[in-house]
Amino acid sequence: MFSQLLLLSASLAATLPLAAAAPAPANPSPASPNRIPSRTTTSPRITHSVVAGRPGLRFDPENIVAEVGDIVEFHFLPRNHSVVEASFDAPCVPRDDSAPGSPTAFFSGFFPVSPNPDGSVAQSPEVFQIEVRDDKPIWFYCAQNNGRHCQNGMVGAINQRFDTPNTLEAFRRAAAAVPGDSGVLPQVQGGWRGPNPNPNGGF
Numbered sequence: 001m002f003s004q005l006l007l008l009s010a011s012l013a014a015t016l017p018l019a020a021a022a023p024a025p026a027n028p029s030p031a032s033p034n035r036i037p038s039r040t041t042t043s044p045r046i047t048h049s050v051v052a053g054r055p056g057l058r059f060d061p062e063n064i065v066a067e068v069g070d071i072v073e074f075h076f077l078p079r080n081h082s083v084v085e086a087s088f089d090a091p092c093v094p095r096d097d098s099a100p101g102s103p104t105a106f107f108s109g110f111f112p113v114s115p116n117p118d119g120s121v122a123q124s125p126e127v128f129q130i131e132v133r134d135d136k137p138i139w140f141y142c143a144q145n146n147g148r149h150c151q152n153g154m155v156g157a158i159n160q161r162f163d164t165p166n167t168l169e170a171f172r173r174a175a176a177a178v179p180g181d182s183g184v185l186p187q188v189q190g191g192w193r194g195p196n197p198n199p200n201g202g203f
C-alpha cells in the first residue's frame, strides 16, 4: 500500500510543484493495515526545515520533533550533501526496507552547490521532503564519502526517545566507529525532491 502511494507520489513530483506533489493526508480504506492514525486528518501539517551543511558537517537542527503527518524539508548548502535514512543499529547504511509492509527508506540523492563568490550563504535550488509516517524514531545521515560526513557526525534524528539508550548522541558515537565508506541508494526514493520554496530565505 505505502510503496504504491510513494511510487505514485514520486511520479507526480516529477511534473508538479512541490506543494502539489506532497500527498494529501492518507485516507485509505479502513481495512488498510498501514493506514496513518486518524489524527493526521485533523491536525494541520507542519513543515520542519532542516539545513544540511551549516555549520560544516552538520544537519541543523539535527534533532527534530515532529507529529505524524508532518513534513521534514531538507535544504542543502555547499558543497555536496545528501540525506539517507538509516536504522539506529546500523548508522551510515541505508535502512533495510525489504520486509513486507516496511515503508521505503528515503534517499535524497546528492545536491552539489557552489559557494557564492560574495561570501553569502548559497543553497541548492532544490529541496528534499519526507513525510513522518508514524511516531517511531527516524535516523538519518549524509552519504558524502569525500570527508566521511556520516562518520564525522553528519547525522540526525526525528523523534528520538530520551527514555531509551537510543539517543542521537549514541547514534553519532556508533557512526564514528563505522569503517570504510557509508552507503548510498541507487536512486532518489522515499520522499519528494523539488523546487526550493525559499532559496534566499534566511539561510
Ligand SMILES: [Cu+2]
Pocket: 057, 080, 081, 082, 142, 143, 144, 149, 154
Ligand atoms: Cu554531508
